[in-house]
Amino acid sequence: MKSMSKWLGVMLFCVASLPLLVNAAAPDYSRVMILVKRGVLSSESHGDSLKTLKLLAPDMRPLVPPSRERTIAQLQALQRHRLDRYFMVDTHKLTENQAESLLDKLRQNPLVESAEFEPRVEGMHEDNGKPIKKLASKNIPDFTGQQNYLQGKATVTPYKIGGVNAVEAWKVLGGKGRDMQVISAEINRWAEEHVDLPKANLEIDVGAVTGSHDTASAGIIASRENGFGTTGIVPYVNLGYLHWGTDRLLQLADKLSEGDVVQIGVHIREKEPFSEVGCMVRCFVPIEDNRTVRDIIAYLVEEKGVHVVEAAANGNINLDHPFFNGYYDRNVFDSGAIYAGSVDPKTGLRASHSEYGSRVDLFSWGYNVTTTDWSVSNPTTGYTHTFSGTSSANPIIAGVVASLQGVARAKGLGNIPPKELRKLLVETGYPQINGDSTEIGVQPDLEVAIRKMLEDKPPAGRLAVPEEVASGETFSAHVYAGSPANKPLNYLWTATGFEPSRGDTQSMSFKAPTVTADTRGTLSVAVSDGTHTTTLTEHLNIKAPAGGGECGDIPTWDVEKIYAVKGEEVAFEGKKYKQHHWSRGQRPDIYSAPNGQPWLPGVDCP
Structure with missing residues (x-):
C-alpha cells in the first residue's frame, strides 16, 4: 500500500488542466475551492510544495480524503474527473475583505490552476406552494385524481398538456419503484413526521431544517399508496436525503449503488444584473455551472452508474447563449445528468421561469402541482396544489427515472446506463403543444418508454474517459457494460491518433498524441455479446503545452x-x-x- 500512496502523490498533479468558465456567480464567502495544476510537483517534493499552499491556507484539506484502502482502479476513476486535484479552504470566519485577499494570493500561487469561492446556492424556496386548509389526520381526501402530471398524454381541462403516464407504469412489475433508491439533495429536508411520507433510509445531514420545498419534492417522488393524500410516482421506493454541499455530494458517492437516482433541487444565484445573457433580476443558473460540482456529477454518472436529475434552474436564461462559450453544449462536454425544464400546463408551452436550450433534456409541470406540504402550523397533514418551478418538474422527472429503472431491474434487464436511459426517455417523450422539442426537450411518456425498453436490446454500457488530457499524457479509460441476457462481452477499442490505436480489454491505458494546438480527440469501443453490438463514443480535449511552438x-x-x-x-x-x-x-x-x-x-x- 505504500507504493500506491507514493503513486497517488505522483499522480495528484498529473491530470490535464481545464479552461474555467468566467461567470458572474455571487460568492458565498464561506469556502474556497482550489484546483491545483497538473505536473507541478514530483513525488519527492509534493509534500513540501503543499506546505507552501498551507502557509497561505492552514485549513486547506483535500476534497477526496486519502485512503490506503483505495484500489488503483478507484484512484484512476477519481483522476479521470480531476477529483484528486481539488482542495477546500474554510473561510467562513474571515471577513469578506480577508477572504478576497486570500483568494487573490491563492490565484497568484504557481501551483494553483484555479481558486474560486463556492457560489451562492439557493434552495428554490420561491417555488413553494400555497398550503390548502389544515386537514384532520383521519379525514384526509385522496388527491391522486388531481395529480394530473401522473396521467397520460391526453389533456384534462383546463390544461393543454398531459402527464408522464405513471399510471400505466404502475401496471408493470417494478414500475412503482420497489427496491429502487432515490436521494433527494436539497437545502432543507422533508418532514419525516408527515403521515404520507416515508422515513429516510439513507441520509447525509449536518443539521438541515425541515422545510416545505423538500417535503413537496418527496411527495412527488415517494408519497405512499395508502388511499389518502397524494401518491408518488414511485410509492414503493426507498427515499434518502442529502443536505446539499459539494463535499457531501462526493461523500454520497460511496453510499450509492449502480442504478440509484439522485435529484438535485437547488440552483446557483448569479450576480445581478447578469446583463451578458440579458437577465436583470432573478438570475439563476444550473448547479453544474460550478465546475467542481459538474466533475462530481460526471463521476457519479460515468463511474458509479448513478442517474442524476437536476433542476435546469429558474433564470429564464438560454444556456446556448454565446456568453457560456459552449459550456452547456453536450457535444463539448456531457456530464450525463438530466436537466429538467418546466412547462406551464395551462398554455402547454415553456414556463416563463425555466432555463432553456439544447442541454435541457426533459420537462414536466412547472405550475399547479399537487403534492405534500409542510408548515410550522401543520407539520403532519399538509398538502398543496400549487408547487411550481423547475423545482416541481425535477422530482417528477426523477420519479420517472426511478420507475423506468425499476421496471428494467424487475424484468431482468439490470441497471440501464444513465445516458442510455436518458436517451430512451428523450426518444419516447412528447414535446410542448407547439411541437418544439429543442427548447426544453420533451415530457417523458413512461408507457412508451417501457414498451421500447422491453424490446430485444443489445448490450448497454457507459464509457468513462477524462474530459481533458495533456499533449503526450498517458491516461486511463474504462468501459462499464452489461448484457440484458447475461452473455459474456467482448470489447474492441478504436483510438485513432492515440497509442495504442486499438485494444480489446475492458480497461485501457492510452497515450495522447503530441499536439502543438488544442485538439479534439475521440475514443470509441464496440461492445458485443456475440449477437448484438453497441458502440460507445466519447470525446476529449487534448491540451497543447503552454508555450509550445514559441521557441522554434x-x-x-x-x-x-x-x-x-x-x-x-x-x-x-x-x-x-x-x-x-x-x-x-x-x-x-x-x-x-x-x-x-x-x-x-x-x-x-x-
Missing part, C-alpha cells in the same frame, strides 16, 4: 520525461530553460535558479 525547434518540457543531459533546452510558457541537475516532473518556471535547482533561469523565446 526547442521541444516543450515534458512532465513525464527524465532530464539528465546537462544543458538540454526546453520551452515552457514562452521561455526557454537549460537543464542543470537531474529532474522529472519539476516545472522549469518553479524549479529554476542560478544554482541548486534543476533548471537555470529562463529567458524569453525569440
